[in-house]
Amino acid sequence: MSKEAAVRVKEDELWTDSKLKTLVRAKLADGALFVVSNREPYMHVIDDVSGLAKCVRPASGVVTAIDPILRACSGTWVAQASGNADKKFVNSKNKLGVPPGDNRYILKRVWLTKEEEDGYYYGFSNEGLWPLCHMTHTRPIFRDSDWQTYKKVNQKFADAVLEELPASRPFIFIQDYHFTLLAKMIKEKRPDVIIALFWHIPWPNPEVFSICPYQHEILDGMLSCDLVGFHVQFHCNNFLDTANRLLECRVDTEKFSIVRSGMETHVRSFPISVDVxxxxxxxxxxxxxxxxxxxxxxxxxxxxxxxxxxxxxxxxxxxxxxxxxxxxxxxxxxxxxxxxxxxxxxxxxxxxxxxxxxxxxxxxxxxxxxxxxxxxxxxxxxxxxxxxxxxxxxxxxxxxxxxxxxxxxxxxxxxxxxxxxxxxxxxxxxxxxxxxxxxxxxxxxxxxxxxxxxxxxxxxxxxxxxxxxxxxxxxxxxxxxxxxxxxxxxxxxxxxxxxxx
Missing domain, CATH: 3.40.50.2000 (Glycogen Phosphorylase B;)
Known part of the structure; x- marks a missing residue:
């Protein structure tokens, strides 16, 4: 084989946008996938110069990765509304088609009050869980008022997702530490759904995680997922150790899974990357x-x-x-x-x-x-x-x-x-x-x-x-x-x- 041919074969083996879309169409029926994240993939903002509303795509590796999946299967993305012109572009059910002018999938926007954002996002998520999971010696702050707001917002997102779920068995892909309780809230109403959570930050060892006053509720929520993903195997191992130490459950170190109350959660490493x-x-x-x-x-x-x-x-x-x-x-x-x-x-x-x-x-x-x-x-x-x-x-x-x-x-x-x-x-x-x-x-x-x-x-x-x-x-x-x-x-x-x- 010539050098040029070898390079061509190698390139053909690489994953691309189109190859991913082919896989998604083969694996998922139209409308079967629901993504939940704090950050929305498209936001509408007022342009400072023209004064007109424009649609922008926030810089985000998660958006780059997930957008082509939803385009391929006509899914639904549920996210917090963050643009100052977002309300002008949704219908009565807070939904719109995206990308603009193409409408390949549905974006459902969830609005939070200032108090909800303070308690759920700035408070519990980023003054509590963020420093807890990053070993930088910044003391996590846990306020019960933030925890109550965090639970309230997770329920608000759960309700927004449940409104959209079809009767046939759907798949839900949750992003990050903002939504540790979401899977349990959804499964209480729809135990048939298949749910994955990807944790984009490190997972600490059991001693560190036990600092959290709400450790059992968080782990219980996460173990309502069928699949939990981390970037590296080390964080998978920490998660298994944490569940084993802090909960009554059975950890299978060969299958990398956790069984609790008859429910099995698979734990896997998926190193995120970029579009070269x-x-x-x-x-x-x-x-x-x-x-x-x-x-x-x-x-x-x-x-x-x-x-x-x-x-x-x-x-x-x-x-x-x-x-x-x-x-x-x-x-x-x-x-x-x-x-x-x-x-x-x-x-x-x-x-x-x-x-x-x-x-x-x-x-x-x-x-x-x-x-x-x-x-x-x-x-x-x-x-x-x-x-x-x-x-x-x-x-x-x-x-x-x-x-x-x-x-x-x-x-x-x-x-x-x-x-x-x-x-x-x-x-x-x-x-x-x-x-x-x-x-x-x-x-x-x-x-x-x-x-x-x-x-x-x-x-x-x-x-x-x-x-x-x-x-x-x-x-x-x-x-x-x-x-x-x-x-x-x-x-x-x-x-x-x-x-x-």
Missing amino acids: SMAMSMVKAARPQKQRIIEEYDLKGKIIALGVERIDYTKGIIERVLAIDRFLEKNPEYKNKFVFIQLAAPSRTHIKRYHDLIAEIDELIEKKNWKYSNGAWKPIIYLKKQFSPEEIAPFYALADVCIVSSLHDGMNLVAKEFIASREDLGGSLILSSFTGASKELTDAIQINPYAIEEFADSIKLAVEMPQAEKRRRMENMRRVVSENNVYKWAASIITDLTALG
């Missing part, structure tokens, strides 16, 4: 912006390192800035030659811990820039705003080094997006060993972000790595990301979910 072809297309389209960024920030001839994330205490931004400071202290020859660009999207600013973190990062970056700046050069360019995938793409293309220094992360798609964007095989990836992605991307320069000396030395290693070695590592990582792409993730879950029906 979409990432490459965005980079190609962003070439004009790449040159503009070089000129705007005076980057010509500079070594460019990049960080991209929401401002969150789990992402290790403080540790990253300290490591860059130490790198420049130990390697003064890189002054005026090295620039680190941090793209940072403020998030959850209603929560004090996040509000304080933004101030802490602002102060630290200002201090380090003052320490090193001389004339026009400063080591850190800090761009604090929301960035679309199209706006991030030219930065991925420019970067000599991408730094992912999460203190704890279920997966981390920035690492995979960077690799997917580098068809030129350029650039190095520095990756925290505390991310799910580190289990797959073994050719990254892996770090402990708490070990600042080691972290600083890793920046030097990435900067000085020979081109041939960079290309070899990037080629290996691109192969991993291409073969285990977002469509394979979705296909694996759909295959396992429908096998239970």
Whole structure:
């Protein structure tokens, strides 16, 4: 077989949007799949300039993965309404066809009051469960009022789903820690449905999870699912241990399942990923912006390192800035030659811990820039705003080094997006060993972000790595990301979910 033919065969084996749609049509009847998430796949907002309503697709790896599934089977997506013009586009049952102008599936919007959003989303989900599941030594806060609101909102979503379910046996795919009680609430009315929950964040060990005052109700709710998925096997193991330690149940370590009250829940790892072809297309389209960024920030001839994330205490931004400071202290020859660009999207600013973190990062970056700046050069360019995938793409293309220094992360798609964007095989990836992605991307320069000396030395290693070695590592990582792409993730879950029906 010629080399070209071998490459062609390999490409044919990769999961694609169209291959996923073929699988979905074979496995699912029209209208048989229901997806539930906090974030909606399409939102309507008022344009600041024109004053007219427009439909936007939020930047989300989950949306990228699940949208083609629902398009293929004409399913229904139930999500919280978040756009300021959302009400104008729904019918009397809070539903509309999406994508706009194509109407391949139904989006059902659920409206929450400000009090409900405060208690369910900002309170219990993100001041309670989020820090509980991320080992970053941020103390979780559990208020009974938040828990009551969380239960109320889960019931509101359950009612919204139950209104739509057909008589024939449907499948429900729930997303994340916002809906731990949902499966039980649905099955109380419709015990025939098949339900999967994908947990996008880490799952802690039993000792940590037992901190939660509502541990039994949460586990009981999750074990009403037929399938529970995590990114990595380690988190599956933690979940099995937690159920075994805290509940009366039978754990089958060979089948990776939990039996409780006659109900069997299968536990599986499904590492989420990205759409490689979409990432490459965005980079190609962003070439004009790449040159503009070089000129705007005076980057010509500079070594460019990049960080991209929401401002969150789990992402290790403080540790990253300290490591860059130490790198420049130990390697003064890189002054005026090295620039680190941090793209940072403020998030959850209603929560004090996040509000304080933004101030802490602002102060630290200002201090380090003052320490090193001389004339026009400063080591850190800090761009604090929301960035679309199209706006991030030219930065991925420019970067000599991408730094992912999460203190704890279920997966981390920035690492995979960077690799997917580098068809030129350029650039190095520095990756925290505390991310799910580190289990797959073994050719990254892996770090402990708490070990600042080691972290600083890793920046030097990435900067000085020979081109041939960079290309070899990037080629290996691109192969991993291409073969285990977002469509394979979705296909694996759909295959396992429908096998239970």
